[in-house]
Amino acid sequence: MVELPELTQLHPDIRSxxxxxxxxxxxxxxxxxxxxLKIQGDLTLPDARTLDDVIYEFDIESLEPFFLENGRYTEQFxxxxxxxxxxxxxxxxVKELxxxxxxxxxxxxETDKTQVEGEGWSVIDEQPDDQPKIDPRLAGLADLFSKKEDENG
Incomplete structure (x- = not known):
């Protein structure tokens, strides 16, 4: 087990x-x-909606080559x-990964905790109307089309 408390200072979202x-x-x-390497652990991060603490589990696998002679390595990495x-x-x-x-x-x-009202605001759940609203300036055209259909039909 490795203690890495300095990550809370290095990354603004990591709370613990x-x-x-x-x-x-x-x-x-x-x-x-x-x-x-296989790196496993838990981070405490802020929820994007509520800023409450959320536990994020990570499981990282990585292949890390170290070249013992400077300049004598291949381009495969x-x-x-x-x-x-x-x-x-x-x-x-490990910290970088x-x-x-x-x-x-x-x-x-926990979506039940989501705030649906606050001071001066609230979330409105709008359902689309069954029939689209017609612009009042174009209402005369709608009547024109219905008259033509009556004459033809």
Missing amino acids: IRPVHVHGNASFTSNQVTFN DDVNLPEGNTIDLRPI IMLDVPMQIFGN
């Missing part, structure tokens, strides 16, 4: 984050270490990671 479960494996070659000295720190990568997974909007399950 529980400890994150990070697991995976590493594959070694002569000049590369590739981490196959979009993102190239290089170790700092003799250390490979996965924490910044979580922040990229935060949705732009999230809606909670």
Whole structure:
């Protein structure tokens, strides 16, 4: 489990984050270490309608290559990671992957709590009329067409 409380300062929508479960494996070659990561956890985010807290569960899988020799990597990867000295720190990568997974909007399950009235406003549920309203300026044309149908029919 990894504690990442700094994410609440890095992303404005993240209100809180529980400890994150990070697991995976590493594959070694002569000049590369590739981490196959699975990151799971919960974020508390604001509901897009009510701004109430909503728990967002994430489950991220990522393949992260680290090249041990600078400049000796192939173009098969979009993102190239290089170790700092003799250390490979996965924490910044985990933080980045979580922040990229935060949705732009999230809606909670409780729609009954949605406010339908406030000070000076209310939600109106309008049903379309059975017959379209005719512009009063064109009402004479409607009479003209009905007279023609009577004459022809």
